[in-house]
Amino acid sequence: MSETKLEHRFGPYGGQYVPETLMPALAELEAAWLSARVDDAFQAELGRLLRDYAGRPTPLYLAERLSAAAGRTIYLKREDLIHTGAHKINNALGQALLAVRMGKRRIIAETGAGQHGVASATACALLELECVVYMGAEDIRRQAPNVQRMELLGATVVAVEAGARTLKEAVSEAIRDWVTNVADSHYIIGSAVGPAPYPAIVRDLQRCIGDEARAQILEREGRLPQRVIACVGGGSNAIGAFTAFVGDDEVELIGVEAAGEGIESGRHGAPLTAGGRPGVLHGSLSALLQDDEGQIAEAHSISAGLDYPGSGPEHAWLRDSGRATYVAVTDDQALVAFEQTAQLEGIIPALEPAHAIHYALHVPSDSDLDLICLSGRGDKDLAEVLKLLGR
Amino acid sequence: MSGAERIAAAFSGCKGRAALMPYMMGGFPDLETSLAIGNGYADGGADLLELGVPFSDPLADGPVIQSAGSAALASGATLDVVLSVALELSQRLPVVLMCYSNAILARGTERFVGEIASAGVSGLIVPDLPLEEAPATAESCAAAGIAFIGVAAPTSTDQRLAAIGEATQGFLYTVAVAGTTGERGEESNYSEVIARVRKHTSAQVALGFGISTPQQASAAADAGADGVIIGSRLVREASESSSPAEDCQLLVEQFAQALR
Numbered sequence: 001m002s003e004t005k006l007e008h009r010f011g012p013y014g015g016q017y018v019p020e021t022l023m024p025a026l027a028e029l030e031a032a033w034l035s036a037r038v039d040d041a042f043q044a045e046l047g048r049l050l051r052d053y054a055g056r057p058t059p060l061y062l063a064e065r066l067s068a069a070a071g072r073t074i075y076l077k078r079e080d081l082i083h084t085g086a087h088k089i090n091n092a093l094g095q096a097l098l099a100v101r102m103g104k105r106r107i108i109a110e111t112g113a114g115q116h117g118v119a120s121a122t123a124c125a126l127l128e129l130e131c132v133v134y135m136g137a138e139d140i141r142r143q144a145p146n147v148q149r150m151e152l153l154g155a156t157v158v159a160v161e162a163g164a165r166t167l168k169e170a171v172s173e174a175i176r177d178w179v180t181n182v183a184d185s186h187y188i189i190g191s192a193v194g195p196a197p198y199p200a201i202v203r204d205l206q207r208c209i210g211d212e213a214r215a216q217i218l219e220r221e222g223r224l225p226q227r228v229i230a231c232v233g234g235g236s237n238a239i240g241a242f243t244a245f246v247g248d249d250e251v252e253l254i255g256v257e258a259a260g261e262g263i264e265s266g267r268h269g270a271p272l273t274a275g276g277r278p279g280v281l282h283g284s285l286s287a288l289l290q291d292d293e294g295q296i297a298e299a300h301s302i303s304a305g306l307d308y309p310g311s312g313p314e315h316a317w318l319r320d321s322g323r324a325t326y327v328a329v330t331d332d333q334a335l336v337a338f339e340q341t342a343q344l345e346g347i348i349p350a351l352e353p354a355h356a357i358h359y360a361l362h363v364p365s366d367s368d369l370d371l372i373c374l375s376g377r378g379d380k381d382l383a384e385v386l387k388l389l390g391r
Numbered sequence: 392m393s394g395a396e397r398i399a400a401a402f403s404g405c406k407g408r409a410a411l412m413p414y415m416m417g418g419f420p421d422l423e424t425s426l427a428i429g430n431g432y433a434d435g436g437a438d439l440l441e442l443g444v445p446f447s448d449p450l451a452d453g454p455v456i457q458s459a460g461s462a463a464l465a466s467g468a469t470l471d472v473v474l475s476v477a478l479e480l481s482q483r484l485p486v487v488l489m490c491y492s493n494a495i496l497a498r499g500t501e502r503f504v505g506e507i508a509s510a511g512v513s514g515l516i517v518p519d520l521p522l523e524e525a526p527a528t529a530e531s532c533a534a535a536g537i538a539f540i541g542v543a544a545p546t547s548t549d550q551r552l553a554a555i556g557e558a559t560q561g562f563l564y565t566v567a568v569a570g571t572t573g574e575r576g577e578e579s580n581y582s583e584v585i586a587r588v589r590k591h592t593s594a595q596v597a598l599g600f601g602i603s604t605p606q607q608a609s610a611a612a613d614a615g616a617d618g619v620i621i622g623s624r625l626v627r628e629a630s631e632s633s634s635p636a637e638d639c640q641l642l643v644e645q646f647a648q649a650l651r
Contacts, residue, residue, distance in 0.1 A: 015523075015524055016521060016523060016524060017492050017519045017520060017521075017524055018450065018519055018521065019450060019451045019518055019519060019521075019542070019544070019566075020521050020522075020542045020543065020544040020546075020547055020551075020555070020566070021544040021545070021546050021547075021566060021569050021570075022546075023521050023522075023523075023544075023546075023547070023551065024546045024547060024548055024551070025546070162457065162461075163447070163461075168448065172448050172450060175450050176450065176453070176571050179450070179451070179569065179570055179571055180569060180570035180571060181569075182546060182569055183546075183569065277496075277497070278496075279493045279496055279497065280491075280492050280493040280496060280519070281448060281493070282448075282450075283450075283519070285496075290493065290497065292497065293469055293470060293494060293497055293498075294446075294493040294494040294495075294496060294497025294498070295446065295447040295464060295494075296447045296448050296493070
């Protein structure tokens with residue numbers, strides 16, 4: 001990790017499509033991360049927080065009853081067991097420490113499911129930083145417990161009323177805040193999206209998921225998994241799970257997007273699966289849901305964390321280069337996997353990884369060893385799921 | 392006459408006073424009214440016209456221009472609609488198009504530039520296409536005789552200002568304050584912003600973002616701006632007024648008066 005520059009492009013994807021006002025801040029951020037990631041003191045502090053405060057490494061769990069149901073061995077990487085209940089804390093702690101290093105005491109974040117907002121609010125409480133979280137009004141409605149959590153942690157949650165009032169609008173509003181307050185604020189983007197250097201920084205901070213899981217499965221099974229499966233909205237847990245395995249050609253990497261009401265319905269959140277012309281959203285060029293005029297389409301998913309029309313640029317390149325495969329699972333299928341995981345394993349998964357679990361359980365495969373990233377726990381989804389299941 | 396030449400002629404026609412450069416959202420509130428508003432700008436004393444292409448996710452814009460863009464899209468505005476506005480208004484004054492990069496990519500850069508040239512557009516501003524990402528678009532514009540206009544920000548480093556100031560065609564769009572478009576009560580330090588960019592460019596310096604009263608426009612001109620861009624204040628008038636073309640023209644007249 002001694003490169004003098006972070007990746008700005010992944011194949012043709014990525015870049016920095018932002019107002020000039022932000023360009024110096026992106027350069028400052030890149031320089032800060034390049035120095036922090038080789039700074040022993042910074043890494044020791046981040047390592048200490050991840051271990052003692054957040055609870056890393058997370059367990060790799062052999063899910064025997066899911067395995068029996070699938071007819072193959074399934075391991076779950078238990079990111080649901082980490083502090084705040086999802087992998088988002090890995091990135092939030094790292095970027096909050098980086099903000100302190102840059103002398104920025106005000107943090108901006110966006111959130112869809114609320115998990116990244118909670119993680120950012122948590123890191124800010126710990127490090128005495130001011131925290132403002134942008135969240136679509138529709139997401140505030142369907143993820144109420146996380147809103148209460150953020151407010152208890154001292155964050156200000158700002159409802160975004162534009163457009164479909166979900167994650168896309170929340171990211172746009174967070175970027176606008178950053179353009180306005182760039183001198184004293186750092187924007188902790190929650191997924192592997194956004195202008196360079198964000199996708200590379202988020203990947204660096206999330207790759208602990210796959211690094212740990214690779215060592216754990218080698219220890220347990222004496223071999224690598226045949227498949228690594230993770231859900232993809234923007235794609236931070238997936239890029240975190242995949243990175244350690246990218247060089248292992250025999251390991252199949254599968255990203256599971258939200259098919260919503262079905263790809264053919266047009267109401268989904270699966271730009272990588274659906275294909276189509278790449279485009280620019282939130283500062284980078286990647287796979288995108290858009291119309292012929294380049295207007296960004298509204299995504300749809302039962303899970304707020306996958307309800308996003310864009311995708312991380314590194315995922316678009318992993319797809320085009322053939323290294324990873326992207327598929328999609330519908331709202332109804334995710335609900336089935338949500339219930340199955342609860343009943344078979346006593347684990348209530350977030351709706352996001354329920355998409356990945358459904359794919360592993362119900363799509364036939366020759367694989368005999370799957371590793372699924374269980375990116376978060378499902379407490380936040382209970383009210384919404386119970387309503388949808390008519391209970 | 393190329394786009395850059397037409398823009399230069401408009402600045403020199405101002406004979407020492409600052410050029411008035413009002414912004415309007417193309418197709419807002421609808422095609423016909425937006426044409427009337429543009430003609431009102433021209434009648435009111437505009438020297439150049441900035442014409443926005445509505446976009447679903449405009450990162451550089453505050454609430455007024457965002458919602459005008461959404462409303463224009465809802466009323467059926469497309470790039471073709473906006474270019475029909477450009478075609479008519481460019482008969483009267485130079486038109487500079489303001490368009491986000493995804494709309495350009497969607498059309499294909501070459502084709503996009505060809506179409507805006509055919510519509511009589513003189514210059515192009517792309518608020519989310521900084522210097523590093525701009526070369527392909529800038530080259531297409533140069534080949535088609537369109538001025539590709541650079542954007543300087545208060546946060547730009549000297550090194551970046553030098554490169555932006557060197558590359559820009561037509562004029563240098565100078566952002567007065569860090570932030571999105573929108574009305575602001577205070578006059579920020581216009582002289583400092585202008586003096587700083589002047590050191591790095593020989594282009595005309597047009598100041599925008601937050602200039603919303605004739606007093607602020609006059610202060611910007613006194614601070615040395617070659618052009619003053621008025622956006623959200625006029626777009627708000629267009630959205631609130633019951634006779635938008637007339638009321639926008641009255642406002643433009645007041646701004647023009649302040650610059651005389």
